[in-house]
Amino acid sequence: MNNQQMELKIGWLYPTLMSTYGDRGNVICIQQRAQWHGFNVQVIPLDLQASVTEIHQVDLLVGGGAQDRQQEIVMRDLKGAKATALREKIEAGTPGVFTCGAPQLLGHYYEPALGQRIEGLGLFDFVSKHPGIDAKRCIGNVIFEITASKLAEELTALLGKPPVIIGFENHGGRTYLGKVEALGKVISGYGNNGEDGMEGAFYHNAIATYSHGPVLPKNPFLADWLIKTALQQKYQTNVELQLLDDRLAMQAREAMFKKLGVSELAA
Amino acid sequence: MTLVDRKDGVVKINLVDQLRLSVAVSTANTITYIIRSLKLGAASVLPGEIASRIQPRILSLLSRQVKYGVIMIAGTNGKTTTSRLLRKMLENQGWRVVHNEAGANLENGLATALIERTNLFGKLKADYAILEVDENVIPKVLPKIQPKFILCLNLFRDQLDRYGEVDTISQRWSKAIAPLPPDTVVIANADDPTLSHLGQNLTQKVLFFGLSEPQYYLDEIPHAVDSIYCPSCGESLNYQGVYLSHLGDFDCPNCGFKKSKVNIDSSKWPQILIGLYNKYNTLAATLLAQQIGVAESVILETIKTFEAAFGRAEELEISGKKVRILLAKNPVGMNETIRTVNEIKKAGGASTTLMVLNDRIPDGTDVSWIWDVDTEKLVASGGNIVVSGDRVYDMALRIKYSQTNGNNGCKLIVKEDLSEAIATALEHTPVGETLHILPTYSAMLEVRGLLTGKQIL
Numbered sequence: 001m002n003n004q005q006m007e008l009k010i011g012w013l014y015p016t017l018m019s020t021y022g023d024r025g026n027v028i029c030i031q032q033r034a035q036w037h038g039f040n041v042q043v044i045p046l047d048l049q050a051s052v053t054e055i056h057q058v059d060l061l062v063g064g065g066a067q068d069r070q071q072e073i074v075m076r077d078l079k080g081a082k083a084t085a086l087r088e089k090i091e092a093g094t095p096g097v098f099t100c101g102a103p104q105l106l107g108h109y110y111e112p113a114l115g116q117r118i119e120g121l122g123l124f125d126f127v128s129k130h131p132g133i134d135a136k137r138c139i140g141n142v143i144f145e146i147t148a149s150k151l152a153e154e155l156t157a158l159l160g161k162p163p164v165i166i167g168f169e170n171h172g173g174r175t176y177l178g179k180v181e182a183l184g185k186v187i188s189g190y191g192n193n194g195e196d197g198m199e200g201a202f203y204h205n206a207i208a209t210y211s212h213g214p215v216l217p218k219n220p221f222l223a224d225w226l227i228k229t230a231l232q233q234k235y236q237t238n239v240e241l242q243l244l245d246d247r248l249a250m251q252a253r254e255a256m257f258k259k260l261g262v263s264e265l266a267a
Numbered sequence: 268m269t270l271v272d273r274k275d276g277v278v279k280i281n282l283v284d285q286l287r288l289s290v291a292v293s294t295a296n297t298i299t300y301i302i303r304s305l306k307l308g309a310a311s312v313l314p315g316e317i318a319s320r321i322q323p324r325i326l327s328l329l330s331r332q333v334k335y336g337v338i339m340i341a342g343t344n345g346k347t348t349t350s351r352l353l354r355k356m357l358e359n360q361g362w363r364v365v366h367n368e369a370g371a372n373l374e375n376g377l378a379t380a381l382i383e384r385t386n387l388f389g390k391l392k393a394d395y396a397i398l399e400v401d402e403n404v405i406p407k408v409l410p411k412i413q414p415k416f417i418l419c420l421n422l423f424r425d426q427l428d429r430y431g432e433v434d435t436i437s438q439r440w441s442k443a444i445a446p447l448p449p450d451t452v453v454i455a456n457a458d459d460p461t462l463s464h465l466g467q468n469l470t471q472k473v474l475f476f477g478l479s480e481p482q483y484y485l486d487e488i489p490h491a492v493d494s495i496y497c498p499s500c501g502e503s504l505n506y507q508g509v510y511l512s513h514l515g516d517f518d519c520p521n522c523g524f525k526k527s528k529v530n531i532d533s534s535k536w537p538q539i540l541i542g543l544y545n546k547y548n549t550l551a552a553t554l555l556a557q558q559i560g561v562a563e564s565v566i567l568e569t570i571k572t573f574e575a576a577f578g579r580a581e582e583l584e585i586s587g588k589k590v591r592i593l594l595a596k597n598p599v600g601m602n603e604t605i606r607t608v609n610e611i612k613k614a615g616g617a618s619t620t621l622m623v624l625n626d627r628i629p630d631g632t633d634v635s636w637i638w639d640v641d642t643e644k645l646v647a648s649g650g651n652i653v654v655s656g657d658r659v660y661d662m663a664l665r666i667k668y669s670q671t672n673g674n675n676g677c678k679l680i681v682k683e684d685l686s687e688a689i690a691t692a693l694e695h696t697p698v699g700e701t702l703h704i705l706p707t708y709s710a711m712l713e714v715r716g717l718l719t720g721k722q723i724l
Binding site for chain 2 (some may be wrong): 016017019021022023024025028029032048067069070073139140168170212213214217218248249251252255
């Protein structure tokens with residue numbers, strides 16, 4: 001089977017409600033790269049009107065950040081059959097990248113600064129809390145090394161060195177992990193809560209992270225890993241990706257490492 | 268304890284307050300003098316800060332002396348342009364106006380502007396004060412200043428790292444306006460659902476401006492929208508059409524909330540500068556000027572002769588080539604700017620665009636917003652795109668990911684160095700065409716400094 005015969009269906013969770021922080025960039029990045037790799041691509045918006053069938057047919061999930069009120073609207077919608085469908089997808093190993101508000105929804109609950117606790121799907125074993133309206137937001141450039149064992153192993157094999165992610169975090173809520181594996185360890189920045197040095201979470205093939213920016217364009221290897229994993233899962237065959245011209249991304253990374261005084265090799 | 272009271276139109280202040288006020292004003296004036304003579308900057312913030320420490324009630328004591336009252340201008344985009352237009356209208360009518368024209372719109376900036384027009388006895392002489400106020404500062408200054416007019420232009424997502432969320436801001440505004448006297452006049456954008464809703468729920472006199480010209484509808488709702496959900500019940504709003512971002516003609520199929528009836532006919536008035544944005548700014552200033560009693564002929568004349576503030580659609584001429592600087596600091600602003608540039612491109616008047624992205628405090632340190640901009644549209648119209656700024660590679664990546672096979676041969680040129688970027692962009696602009704520069708705030712100051720050979724103070 002060649003690349004032109006494969007099709008990647010990207011499921012974009014609540015594009016009109018959860019797009020506060022440029023996270024559409026992740027969708028654009030996956031979509032464009034998959035096309036450059038020669039695959040057919042379809043982006044399926046999973047908005048309030050989306051059906052359970054639509055959730056079932058996607059190969060890869062992308063979710064972004066939201067304002068607190070929008071987040072509540074999402075949670076009212078993401079119940080019953082829809083919640084079950086999403087849970088089944090992730091448990092079955094459908095890869096996904098969930099940033100900012102999205103991971104808060106995948107945990108047990110999120111306590112906003114004002115108003116009531118928002119119950120999550122409980123897929124990831126973590127809780128998120130906002131420490132109060134006057135508490136400082138965690139804002140700034142963030143660098144972390146991926147440590148989640150399976151992902152770290154596969155990416156290290158691909159890159160020939162430990163995978164380091166560059167992003168920007170901007171979150172009021174703090175996340176505390178239970179038994180779930182952290183995505184990585186923070187080199188520079190706050191991470192999940194600014195206390196335990198951990199960033200994000202990794203469960204099956206789903207990535208939860210506070211790193212937006214958006215995260216994928218400056219970390220293209222992660223985008224390629226998502227594409228490859230999604231298609232291998234779908235077609236049950238080995239998928240090889242050719243190298244793309246990522247010089248601009250590498251220059252962007254170097255500029256950020258320099259700015260933050262972090263050496264990539266030392267990281 | 269009332270320290271200030273109005274009797275026979277004269278403001279009386281007790282002696283201690285009076286003394287502190289005088290000391291505060293003279294200290295502030297000295298600081299301004301030092302800063303300016305040493306060319307340290309514009310002195311638009313520090314004098315007010317020091318003065319507020321000496322007389323913490325300075326904002327209240329000074330603003331109450333403005334003869335006919337304070338006009339407060341709030342909104343994410345268009346504050347500076349609208350304030351300048353309104354100021355010109357009032358001045359052309361013959362009134363003396365004090366205005367924080369340097370755009371310093373936090374508390375200390377407001378105080379500095381008022382002090383500039385105050386004598387050593389603490390007496391301020393002005394018929395009107397026009398104060399552009401930062402959206403987050405509104406709740407803090409409203410109790411102190413008690414404006415006669417409040418103009419709410421729009422609420423978009425701006426700098427997430429500073430402001431958080433549109434919903435929160437509008438709730439704070441509405442809470443802060445509620446206790447103001449019933450004769451306060453609020454002028455709000457009817458096309459902005461959040462502000463329409465805010466206006467409909469106030470007890471004060473509220474007037475609305477907005478567009479009523481479906482020929483300007485966009486073909487589709489752009490991505491960078493903030494509020495397409497009913498601010499009253501949370502249902503999806505039904506749009507008959509969108510003018511820009513989430514501004515448009517709308518109603519709620521669930522609770523019946525809809526766009527407020529406008530008090531000005533948009534089709535009857537000319538506009539300043541270019542772009543739909545400035546149509547909104549013109550309507551806002553015009554409606555307010557009408558309320559105050561500026562003659563229609565004066566309003567019309569002011570609109571026709573209006574020139575842009577620096578960086579706001581300002582035009583310069585550099586070695587025979589026209590350069591237009593269009594401040595682009597958030598997704599909505601940049602989308603609208605791209606729309607304007609594309610119209611000029613289509614007419615053959617432009618082919619090269621320079622985008623300068625910085626991530627300093629006044630720009631917002633979070634540059635992720637560029638992914639909410641529909642840069643695909645700028646790429647699709649072809650030509651050259653030169654990128655520069657502190658985050659040049661972030662901008663370059665955004666443009667790279669906007670390129671598809673059908674991108675009309677749009678060429679991306681990456682230049683870390685800003686002077687080099689400007690020179691390259693000018694080289695790529697034939698005589699007779701206009702080079703469009705789209706900078707963030709601090710980048711705009713740098714670009715302008717380089718182009719005019721002098722730094723802005």
